[in-house]
Amino acid sequence: MLFNSYEFIFLLLPIALLGDRLLVGNYRYRVIWLLACSLFFYAWWNPIYLPLLLSTIGFNYVMGERLRLRPTKPLLWLAVSANLCLIGYYKYAGFFVENITHLTGAESSFIDVALPLAISFFTFQQIAYLADCYSGKSQAYGLGEYGLFVSFFPQLIAGPIVHHAEIMPQLRSTTRGTAGDMSVGATIFALGLFKKAVLADGVAPYANALFDHPDAWQSATFLHAWTGVLAYGFQIYFDFSGYSDMAIGAARMFGIKLPLNFFSPYRAETISDFWRRWHITLSRFLRDYLYIPLGGNRYGAAARYRNLLITMLLGGLWHGAGWTFVLWGLLHGMYLVIQQRWSQATSSFGAWKRVLVYRFAACLVTYIAVHFAWAYFRASSLESANRIVSAMAGRNGISVPDAIAARIGLTGATIADYGIGLDSSSGTQFVFAVLWIVALAAIVWLLPTTQEFLSRLEPAWEYSNASKTKALPEAGFGVSLPLRWRPTAFWSVVISVIAGAGILSLAEVSEFLYFQF
Template sequence: MLILHNLPLPWKVKKINLLLASYIFYAAWNPPFILLLWLSTVVDFFVGKALYVQPNKHKRWVLLVISLIGNLGMLCFFKYGTFLLENFVIICNALGIDYHPAKPSIILPAGISFYTFTTLCYTIDMYKRKSEPVKSLLDFSLFVTFFPHLVAGPIVRPPQLVPQFESPRKASKQQLADGLLLLTLGLFMKVVLADTLLSATADAVFGYTGKLSTLDAWAGVLAFSGQIFFDFAGYSTAAIGVALCLGFVLPQNFLYPYAAIGFSDFWRRWHITLSSWLRDYLYIPLGGNRQGSFKTYINIMITMLIGGLWHGANWTFVAWGGLHGLYLCAEKAMDYKRPKASPLIDITPEPVISTASIIPPLVNKKLNSNILKALLTFFLICITWVFFRSATFAGAWQLLGSMFTRQGDTLPLLTTIAIIKVGVVVSFMLVFHWIMRDTTVLKVVKKTPVWSLGIVWSLMLILIILSQESSKSFIYFQF
C-alpha cells in the first residue's frame, strides 16, 4: 500500500486505492459485514447533508432519529442482542413466566463500536451545525473506513481527518521515519510485552476457578494491567504510525495513563478519543457540571456506566464503568470540599524568607506526594481491571478475595520466574510512564543520538521476530 500510495497517480485514484485497501482489510475478517459498514457510511453521509441544510426543526429531529436508530440499532442487535435477550428471560422467569427461547447465534462484527461512534459524531455535529458537511462521498467513506483506525481506533472525528483527504498528501522523510518507528514500537508493545511476557500469567490467574494465594492473584492482576495497556496502546501506536507513513495524522489515544494523578487525569490519558467522545456527546449534553454537585455526580455515573457497557455486553463491564464513576465522583467531592486558596497568598511578598532555601524542599515534597497519589491511583485501577477481565461476578469476587487474604492455592504455572517477570515488566512500565508523563516518544527521539536510537530500534525488531509465534489478536478487536 505504501508503494502504491507513492506512485505518480492522481489524488482521487490514490484515495480510491486507500478505500479499496480499507475494505479488503476489513473483508479479511468476514466479507459480508462490509455491507453493514457501507450502509452506515451511506446513510450517515446523506442524512448529515440533509441535517445541515434542513431549516425545519421537526424534520431535522426526524433525520437525527433516523441516523441514531440506524447506527445504534445495528450496534444493539449485533453487540447486545444476546445480552438483552438473556436478561429479558431472567426477568420473565423471576416474574413466574416460563419463557425459554432458542439461543440466538449472532456474530459480532469487528470494530462495530468504533465505526459506529465515528459516524454518530458526524451526524450529531451536523445536527448542531458545528462544522460543514463533507462534500464528497469518497472522502466520507474513506474517513469512516480508513484502515489504520477502522477496527480498534483511535475514534476519529471528521475535522481531524477529512480535511487531510482534500488535497494530495505524501509522507515526508521525517514522517516516514517517525511512522516506521511508531509501528515498530506498537508491535513491540503488543507482541513482546503484552503477549510474550504478560498474557500467560494473566490468562492462568483469570482462568482459575478456585481460590489463589495472594501473590499469585496479584501477579495475574498486575499482568493484565500491563497486558491491556501494551495491547491497546500498542495497536493505537501502530495505527498512528501506519497513517503517518502515508502522510496522515491521527489523534493521540494514550498519554502514559499509569502516571495519572487521580482518575480525571487517568481518563485524560487512557483511551483519550473515547473519553473525549463520551464527554462531548454524552456528559456535557446531560448537563455536565453546570447544574449543581448532585446532578454532576449523576451525569458522571451515567457516562461511566454507558462507557463500561460500550466495552462489552456483560454486567461485569458495567461494574467496571461504575467503579470508575464512583472514583470520579469521590474525586469531584474532594475538589468541592477543598478550600480555595486566597489570592492574597499569591501576591503578598515575603522578603524575609529566602526563596532559594524554601522552594527545593517544597518541590521535593510535592513530587513525593504526586508519586504516592499516582501509585494509589494505579492500585485502585488494578481493582477495576478484575471486573473488566473476569467473565462473571463470582470469578471477580473470588479473585478479589484472593488478593486481600493469605490463604489459597499456588498455581503450578506461576513459577517464581514468571512472577518475577511480571514484577519487572510492570515496574518498568510504571517508571517509564512517570518519566514520560509530560512528553511524547517522538519528542524524546528528536533529542536522542542516532546511534543509540538505532540500537534500541534494532533490539525491538529482533525481539518482535523472535516472539512472533506467541502473538494473539488484539484485545480491543472484540469491542
C-alpha cells in the same frame, strides 16, 4: 487482519504504500485506492460483514448531507437511533434476551450473531459526524472521502475514534506521504509492535493463569490475586499502547497524523486524569456527545454526579455486553464522584498537592483503584470477579508457594506467626510473574512514552495542532528519563533490533484486547 501479522506487515501495508506513492498528484484515485485497501483489510476477517460497513457509510453520508443542508432534530434523532439500533442488535440483543429469559424463565429462540468487527468504533465515529452536521460544524465531503474517513484501516479496528475535522484536511493535502513520514511512522510502528508482541503477550500467561482457571481464582489468596491482576493491568496497558502506536505509525507512513489515544495512564494522579490518558478519543466522545448533552456540571453537584455515573455506566456497556463491564463502568463512575468530593474537601490544599509525597500517594491510590476495576473488566463472570476482588482485599488470607519458602529456609510454622500460609502453587511461575511486573513497572514509570521519545517530530495530530486543541497531557508522576530519538546510527540500530524482536515474536499471533468491541 491484524497489525501484528505477517500478512499485514509484509503484504497489505507495503502494497498500500506503493500504490499511494504511485498515485501522488491524483487525489481522486488516491482516495479510491486507500478506500479499496481499507475495505479489503476489513473484509479479511469476515467478508460477510463488508456490506454492513458499506451500508452504514452510505446511510450516514446521506443523512449527514441532509442534516448539513436542513438541520432538524427529528432527522438527527432518526439517524442516531438507526445507528444505535444497529449496534444494539449485534452487540446487546443477546445480552438483554439472556437476562429477560433468566428473570422470566421463558425459553428463547434468539440465535447469537457474531459481533461485526469494529462496530463500536465506526458507529460512534459516525454519530459524532451526524451531530456535527446538525450543528453546522461539518463541511461538504464526497462519498469516497467520507468512506475513507470512516474505514481508513490504521484506525478502523480499535480506534482512535477520529473526528472529521482532524482527518479530512489531511486526506485532501497534496504534500502527505514524504520520506520523513515513512521514517517516523515506521519507528512508531516498530515500537508498538514490540509492546504488543513482546511485552503484552509476554506477561499475558501470568494473568491468564489466574482468570482462565477456576481452580486458581476460587482458591486465590492476597499475593496470587494481586500478581494476576497486576499482570493483566500491564498486559492491557502494553496491548492498547502497542495498538495505538501501530495505528499512529501506520497512518503516519501515509502522511496522516492520527490523534493521541493513549498517554501513560498509570502515571495519572486522579481518575479523571486517568481518563484523559486512557482511550483518549473515547473519553472525548463520551464527554462531548453524552456527558455535556446530559447537562454536564451545569446544574449543581447532584446532577453532575448523576451525569458522571450515567456516562461511565454507558461507557462500561460500550466495552462489552455483560454485567462485569457494567460494574467496571459503575466503579469508575463512583471513583469520579469520590474524586469530585475529595477535590472539594481539599480545595484549600493547593500547595500540598504539589508535594512529591502527596503526588506519589495520589498516583498509588489511583493505580490501586484502577486495578480493582480491572478485575471486573477481565473476569469471565461476576462470580470469578467477586472472588478475585475479595482475595485482593485480603479476605482469603496471604500465602506463598511452599517451594519458595523452602528455598529461603522458612517453614510453615515460622511464617504462620506473621499470618502467612503455604500453598502448592508453582514457585517458578510466581517468581517469573513478579519479575515481569517489576520490569514493566520500571518501563511505565521511568521511560518516556513513544510520543515523548519522538516529540520533536510531531508524532500525533495534537503536536502539530496545538492552537486547535488543549495542551498535551503532562508527563504525570514518574521519572521519564530524557531519552529522545535522533537521526543517528545508534538509534537506527536500536529501533532495528526492537523491530526485529517484535517480528520474531509473531510465531503465535494474538488478537489485540480491543480487537472486537
